[in-house]
Amino acid sequence: MEGLSEAEANLVVYVHPSKSSNVPQAILRELSSLLFKFNETFDGVLLAYDVNILDRQAKILSGIHPYIGLRLKAQLLLFSPKPDMLLEGKVVKLSQESIHVVILGFSSAIITAENIRQEFKYKIKDGEEMFASRSHKRHVIKVGTMIRFLVKSVDEEILHIIGSLMEAHTGSIRWLDKKSEETSEFDRSAVKSRDRERQEDKTVEGATPLSNSELLIHSCDFHE
């Protein structure tokens, strides 16, 4: 799945003096407060982090309250969906007008009827709603199906994605992969086919360091 990446970041965390008795915990809390939110500096949603404290000595930033500045190196797992990316998610709701998808368990996407290609026809079979392909009898999308779709736009604040099933290589993942295995036209690496199976956090490409930007995280909660 596109959109997932691992990054290395040099961070500076400023810890409030009240937390000086347990600094590691303060750092973890500060970083945890960034989880599942879109971060402009990272240009993506932080999904997971692994942190190393570089220097046991910290600098004190003087001011009204002297904050303690700590340098860290962290491995970050980021999710940055962009238009025209292919994403994968699970269908949670299906109706004639729309398909609702949940990606990685936390991000939601909607594909409206006008973004579903003509090939798919909405029908109700045995009381179950589904979109079935007119040309391929086996290609069916219903609640619980994992589908691959194209990103049209992303609402970064709510992590809500508007998607499309217009392109030919979108639809039910199981059917698409089976089809590609039969026809040897697609060149899929072993890594990607394993990815399809599990929908947990994954590293797709190599790490892209954000080393040039030093990220400042302000720990200002005094009243937690």
Next chain:
Amino acid sequence: MGLELPKYPVMEEEEVVNLELEIARRVREALSSVPSLEGSRDSYNQLVGVILHSKQLGRDELALLETTLKGLAAAVSLIDLTHHESLVSAIFSMSMWNYAPHVEDALAELIVSLAVSNGKYLDLSLGMLVNNFTPPPYFLDKLGLPYGLDRKNQVLSRVHAAFKKISEYVPLAPLRLINLVIQRMPTIYHKDRAVLIYVENMLKLESGEIGEVVGNSVLMALVDRLIDLDLEIGWDAILRDDFNKGIFEMELEDEDEIVESAEQHPGEFRLSRMTLVGNSIAELLDNLLVLTFEHLESCERAGRLAKVFETLLQSFQITVMSAYKSKFTQFVMFYACALDPENCGVRFATVLADLFVQDSRPEQTRMTAVAYLASYLSRAKFLSVFFISTMLKRLVDWCLEYCKTHDGDINPNAHRVFYSGCQAIMYILCFRMKVFVDVPRLNLLLMPPLEQILKHKLNPLKVCLPSVVEEFLRQSKAASLFTVSETFIFDGLLESELSRAFGGLERLDTFFPFDPCLLKRCDRSFDEQEHDLDEFDTAMSKMSITPKNGYCYKFGGRDSTRMPSRIRPSTSPESL
């Protein structure tokens, strides 16, 4: 919409379906007609009109509204925030309380569809649902009536079901929801009933499907609100009115005189004004506390109390303990402990004791903790004798250790924590003396070290609150536990210079937080629990915070084994 509705009884099933489809089609037409510059907006305006029409709907109108809502739900992708502004604002200002269940269903469905269709509508939809926590003003009074209750159950069940649905499709929705819920909490100046029903909803969220995500925040916000109300009552009003005459000064006068006089000097008390202000807020606090107690009971039945208690404990340490002499909020903890003595009851005392012995904590925290501990161990009947003795031993050991490592003379300012610890021990023994008399083994374990402490150079007997010391000495003498050579003459003083010194600005020497609760309804909840209510009963009714003519207490004929009422601090309402 320009559609003639045939009379209801005449309509066949097929006709109904056709009608629905027709209306759905017209809705789509109306929506798409707006962006175009030409053509009339009549059908769109009619559509908005149907949504806005909410009062006194006839059956036909209700049916039209329902089908219109369904039509809109199906056409959600066509609804545009800018082009259909009036429609959108009309939809989001609808109140489910105005309509019958069918319409409520259709409206809920529409809101859910809007929420999941587009990020822009998520916050608006959640906001609309949160607004539906409380009924419109005209309905507030009807809540007590049977049909009001019915309507309430109908609406709230649909609102919370809608939350669940939205969370399924948009997993991050609960996080946004909890922020909204806390932001929109009614202030204390809103009508009682509105506040109560809102809090009821919050607690429903906590125990509901999304409780795991939002539960903690709900409980902490609730305790914050309780403390806000708590602090609004009493002392603020008094201290504001009598800026120079702090209540502390009044204590110097003979307390009996103040208690007995029915007339309050206008300069000193202004109780009537305070009572009025305190009244409505006290009532609200009373009701909220009872609501919380009921919630705790349901948590206990569901086996969740231990987990909920952890959150409450956290909130207690952050909010309640740091508040200046919380009057009633701490009873939430007490109630939870009473419901589950072995886990919660023990945990509460242990945490307080841990706080007390930790050197790294600020003095005030430690003194507050031990004050809570002392009052708690004294009043909680549900705690086992063994446990209380363990706690006492912890306190005694700590004080003894302190004595051994500090060789100074009397100095209330330097050894505040120590003196508060000693006072705590004596206070607990005033209530629990009988137990130690009955069990000689405990006697042997605790009395020798305690004697050492009390006879040490630091002289806690002289520094601690005189009323506590006097009572303690009297009881221990009567029980032949030990006697002191030096006679302590206090003349029935509540407190002394020295006790005030160690108590400090916050007067932690006179802080007994679990003294019987003064709120009427709240207090009744404790009936089956631990207080010796039979003895306090007559005094209780007088101690209720909603008296007719100010406070007037007479505590006569106290049992010799009970703590005399004068020990109750002058800073708590009952002592006035």
